[in-house]
Amino acid sequence: MDGTIRKNIHPGLAVVIVKKEDQHTGKGTQGIVKDILTxxxxxxxxxxxxxxxxxxxxxxxxxIS
Incomplete structure:
Protein backbone atom coordinates (compact mmCIF):
# COMPACT_ATOMS: atom_id res chain seq x y z
CA MET A 1 0.00 0.00 0.00
CA ASP A 2 1.01 3.57 -0.68
CA GLY A 3 1.83 5.82 2.30
CA THR A 4 1.15 8.95 0.24
CA ILE A 5 -2.61 8.28 0.04
CA ARG A 6 -4.68 9.10 3.13
CA LYS A 7 -7.32 6.39 2.64
CA ASN A 8 -4.57 3.74 3.03
CA ILE A 9 -3.74 4.97 6.55
CA HIS A 10 -5.85 4.33 9.66
CA PRO A 11 -5.35 4.25 13.44
CA GLY A 12 -3.86 0.96 14.61
CA LEU A 13 -1.82 0.46 11.42
CA ALA A 14 1.88 -0.44 11.78
CA VAL A 15 4.04 1.98 9.77
CA VAL A 16 7.53 3.40 9.39
CA ILE A 17 7.73 7.20 9.51
CA VAL A 18 10.50 9.72 8.98
CA LYS A 19 10.46 12.47 11.60
CA LYS A 20 11.26 16.07 10.62
CA GLU A 21 14.63 15.98 12.40
CA ASP A 22 15.57 12.74 10.59
CA GLN A 23 14.72 13.91 7.05
CA HIS A 24 18.37 14.57 6.16
CA THR A 25 19.44 11.05 7.19
CA GLY A 26 16.25 9.22 6.19
CA LYS A 27 16.24 7.31 9.51
CA GLY A 28 12.89 5.58 9.97
CA THR A 29 10.87 5.18 13.16
CA GLN A 30 8.50 2.22 13.43
CA GLY A 31 5.24 2.43 15.33
CA ILE A 32 1.46 2.24 15.41
CA VAL A 33 -0.66 5.10 14.02
CA LYS A 34 -2.63 6.97 16.69
CA ASP A 35 -3.79 10.05 14.71
CA ILE A 36 -3.75 11.14 11.06
CA LEU A 37 -2.61 14.76 10.83
CA THR A 38 -2.79 15.35 7.05
CA ILE A 64 2.64 -5.87 6.11
CA SER A 65 1.62 -8.32 8.82
Missing part, protein backbone atom coordinates in the same frame (compact mmCIF):
# COMPACT_ATOMS: atom_id res chain seq x y z
CA UNK A 39 -6.26 16.46 5.96
CA UNK A 40 -5.72 16.24 2.19
CA UNK A 41 -6.47 13.01 0.30
CA UNK A 42 -2.81 12.62 -0.75
CA UNK A 43 0.61 14.13 -0.07
CA UNK A 44 3.68 13.48 -2.28
CA UNK A 45 6.09 13.15 0.68
CA UNK A 46 3.79 10.90 2.75
CA UNK A 47 0.79 11.34 5.02
CA UNK A 48 1.71 12.98 8.34
CA UNK A 49 0.73 10.91 11.38
CA UNK A 50 1.21 10.78 15.15
CA UNK A 51 2.28 7.40 16.49
CA UNK A 52 1.12 5.92 19.80
CA UNK A 53 4.62 6.76 21.09
CA UNK A 54 3.95 10.46 20.39
CA UNK A 55 6.40 10.69 17.47
CA UNK A 56 5.17 12.72 14.48
CA UNK A 57 6.34 12.19 10.91
CA UNK A 58 5.44 11.24 7.37
CA UNK A 59 4.59 7.64 6.44
CA UNK A 60 7.33 6.06 4.33
CA UNK A 61 6.30 2.40 4.54
CA UNK A 62 3.24 0.49 5.66
CA UNK A 63 4.20 -2.69 7.48
Missing amino acids: SKAAHPRGIKVRLESGDVGRVQHIM
Whole structure:
Protein backbone atom coordinates (compact mmCIF):
# COMPACT_ATOMS: atom_id res chain seq x y z
CA MET A 1 0.00 0.00 0.00
CA ASP A 2 1.01 3.57 -0.68
CA GLY A 3 1.83 5.82 2.30
CA THR A 4 1.15 8.95 0.24
CA ILE A 5 -2.61 8.28 0.04
CA ARG A 6 -4.68 9.10 3.13
CA LYS A 7 -7.32 6.39 2.64
CA ASN A 8 -4.57 3.74 3.03
CA ILE A 9 -3.74 4.97 6.55
CA HIS A 10 -5.85 4.33 9.66
CA PRO A 11 -5.35 4.25 13.44
CA GLY A 12 -3.86 0.96 14.61
CA LEU A 13 -1.82 0.46 11.42
CA ALA A 14 1.88 -0.44 11.78
CA VAL A 15 4.04 1.98 9.77
CA VAL A 16 7.53 3.40 9.39
CA ILE A 17 7.73 7.20 9.51
CA VAL A 18 10.50 9.72 8.98
CA LYS A 19 10.46 12.47 11.60
CA LYS A 20 11.26 16.07 10.62
CA GLU A 21 14.63 15.98 12.40
CA ASP A 22 15.57 12.74 10.59
CA GLN A 23 14.72 13.91 7.05
CA HIS A 24 18.37 14.57 6.16
CA THR A 25 19.44 11.05 7.19
CA GLY A 26 16.25 9.22 6.19
CA LYS A 27 16.24 7.31 9.51
CA GLY A 28 12.89 5.58 9.97
CA THR A 29 10.87 5.18 13.16
CA GLN A 30 8.50 2.22 13.43
CA GLY A 31 5.24 2.43 15.33
CA ILE A 32 1.46 2.24 15.41
CA VAL A 33 -0.66 5.10 14.02
CA LYS A 34 -2.63 6.97 16.69
CA ASP A 35 -3.79 10.05 14.71
CA ILE A 36 -3.75 11.14 11.06
CA LEU A 37 -2.61 14.76 10.83
CA THR A 38 -2.79 15.35 7.05
CA SER A 39 -6.26 16.46 5.96
CA LYS A 40 -5.72 16.24 2.19
CA ALA A 41 -6.47 13.01 0.30
CA ALA A 42 -2.81 12.62 -0.75
CA HIS A 43 0.61 14.13 -0.07
CA PRO A 44 3.68 13.48 -2.28
CA ARG A 45 6.09 13.15 0.68
CA GLY A 46 3.79 10.90 2.75
CA ILE A 47 0.79 11.34 5.02
CA LYS A 48 1.71 12.98 8.34
CA VAL A 49 0.73 10.91 11.38
CA ARG A 50 1.21 10.78 15.15
CA LEU A 51 2.28 7.40 16.49
CA GLU A 52 1.12 5.92 19.80
CA SER A 53 4.62 6.76 21.09
CA GLY A 54 3.95 10.46 20.39
CA ASP A 55 6.40 10.69 17.47
CA VAL A 56 5.17 12.72 14.48
CA GLY A 57 6.34 12.19 10.91
CA ARG A 58 5.44 11.24 7.37
CA VAL A 59 4.59 7.64 6.44
CA GLN A 60 7.33 6.06 4.33
CA HIS A 61 6.30 2.40 4.54
CA ILE A 62 3.24 0.49 5.66
CA MET A 63 4.20 -2.69 7.48
CA ILE A 64 2.64 -5.87 6.11
CA SER A 65 1.62 -8.32 8.82
